[in-house]
Amino acid sequence: MADLFLKMSNVSKHYTGVTALDQVDFEIYQGEIHCLVGENGSGKSTLIKIISGNVQPDNGAQIEFEGQVLHGIHAIDAIHKGIDIIYQDLSLFPNLTVMENIALARYIAEGKRLVDWGELKEIATKAMARIDVSLPLEALVSDIPIADQQLVAICRALTRDVKLVIMDEPTASLTKKEVDSLFSVVLDMKKKGISTMFVSHKLNEVLEIADRVSVIRDGKMVGIFDPKELNDEKLTQLMTGKKLEYTPYVRGEVAQEPILEVCNLSARGLFQDISFKLFPGEILGITGLLGSGRTELALALFGVNLPDSGEIFFEGRPTHIRSIQQAIDLGIAFVPEDRLVQGLIMNQSVSKNLVVTTLDDLVDRFKLLDQRLIHDKIDRWVKDMSIKIPSVDSPVQTLSGGNQQRVVLTKWIATNPKVLILDGPTIGIDVAAKHAIHQIIRDLASTGIGIILISDEILEVCNNTNRLLVMHKGRLVKEFEMEHTTMDEIQETVDLTA
């Protein structure tokens, strides 16, 4: 194998009273694709911050760059050594063009004062050529898809003599096809001797192309593994230290009457000719690529997108759902895909977030808010859903992803819904928390709620639904009964739509 690019040993980091990293060893070769996995709070981000020089390790750490021993890394050293981090939010400027995003940072680093637009374009073109991609240089970054934005961030790194690109959760918001093209870019960089470090809490596709996988848990390095010896189950066990078992969801009682029936529903430009039934106690999965119309369909059931034609029957009665308020009154609840933007008021307390959907029921006889009732309810909800928080007054943004998602779920469950629509309920939360959320969803279904679970993770829908619809370009392409189907069959159908 090639030479070591970076070798770190005995790296520890203690914050007051907390051990973020405990005698961690880490290494990466030139041109290696290395995957660092661990749950939220395992110390992954502290480790990247140390590599990028944004955090200094405790005394005793040994760091070697290309064989040269350093006592510590400062941000400027990391830049000179050719280390670039692409954060999950990509740190781009949405209001500037693609070429400016690629080239501006280098311009500033070189201390230039005047903009030569021709030269800017040339820098950007060269960076694109290095990884053989083509982006619309004159377009605004806000106007291009997220996958292309990621390539912009990579190209920006390539304007310098970069040797190690660290990508934080690079595949979180990409479709399968986009992930594949990202991988071909990374393999291209590998050929040029550039190392890539993927940082992830997901057991995902990244394993496909990794040369080695480092697993970190509770601030300790569990070990370095060959991805060929790993599978999802084993990796989960390494990350969590626990063995998690998946059992397929089996619907308990079998009701004759559907709670929700959709016939030939169409909305122009969003989805077409959709028909399905949802029975009480069922978990109905809907999968399909981003842009397949799955979210748009869900929003139509929640009164956000108004259909042009077709019928919706709720508990057997024909119904037009024209507003969110009406959907809630019927007993439909919707947990949106992006809980950060749509599902939660991030800087407000847990308790305020929990009660917003049920304020009308929490009043005393003068129609004023009944503080004692609210207090009791919140206490019960927090306990029932085992939301782990220091206090109900903590702002939601201080919670972990898993707990945030519990808050969103709870606030909708509080409305006693008959139909619960979950759009990507476990996006961005780690394995153990995910498992817990799945358990909550199953428990809810077993009380007779009809659940629609939208997700692009095949594993998630396979293990947690009893029926699955696959959507593509706004249409239903196939329906699966989970009892009579295999995961490969479903994967195949979805891949065909890509």
Add this chain to the structure above:
Amino acid sequence: MIKKITSRYEFFVFMVIVIFSIIIGAINPNFFKLENIFDILQSYSLTGIFAIGMLIVLISGGIDLSFTAIATITGYTVAVLLLSRGTQLNIFVVFLLAAVMGTLLGMVNACIIYFFKIPPIIATIATQNVYYGLLTVITHGKWLYGFPSWFGAFVKLKVFNLTNANDVRYGLSIVTVIWFAVILLGWFILRKTVLGRSIYALGGNAASAQRAGFNILRLQLFVYGFMGLMAGIGSVIQALLVQTVAPNSLVGKELDVIAAVVLGGASLTGGVGTVLGTVLGVALMAIMSNGLTLMHVPSYWYKVVTGFIILASVAAGAWRRKATSNKKVIIEAE
């Protein structure tokens, strides 16, 4: 190419201007006379100069409500000097003095915003009050006039000297020339300098700008300093035009300026806006008020109409944005 031009917001403002001009011109043909156009240009030079400063502040993601107070202080200081030792000064010294003073006062805003992490709107409301308050305490609201004759003569300088039917001389005012110079300067900074592009970047995503190694303090010092510079230059122009300096003559003007810039397509959330748009925004306001006068509409209606135009154009802009973002999520449902 044509589609690229017509899809721009500036084109939309331009078309509104064209339509208004045709209507006003049809009612009162005097509107299209060169004399009237020069007149509009002169009376809106002040707004136009302030607007370029405001544009840069808005692009950076900030706002400045204190620039009229800064202009009043610099204007008053210049006026006191003109009255006490007017014979020793000349127009360049006056401009230089006002420019330096305005820039420094603007930089005070930048420091407050940067070091105390106070939202710009709060910081500048505070400094506006401090500046206006101090000035009133010190001056007791006294008006200043009776400046040296050279100060009055400068403003009569014209670039083209023409004579109308009644033998009255008119031409393109020196004040308008200063405005045009400021427009060019603004365009050059925003379009051709790394500094200008960094200001766009800062307004687009402040956190990324910091990570990318931008010197945020330097950027803010420039942005608010430049606004102060415009306030300083503007204060001299105001004094030149009316030959009087009053502590309250610019009160409330800041909102007109912000309205014109927003009308020209700049976003209050930062990162968006062009010099061309701002010039068109100012032009639209100017033509409207001039048109109402020429159409003999009582001046009370001016504010009502301005309000509606701002409302309509901002709504149109928001609607266009919504339409384009919708287009992005629409999938091909054949």
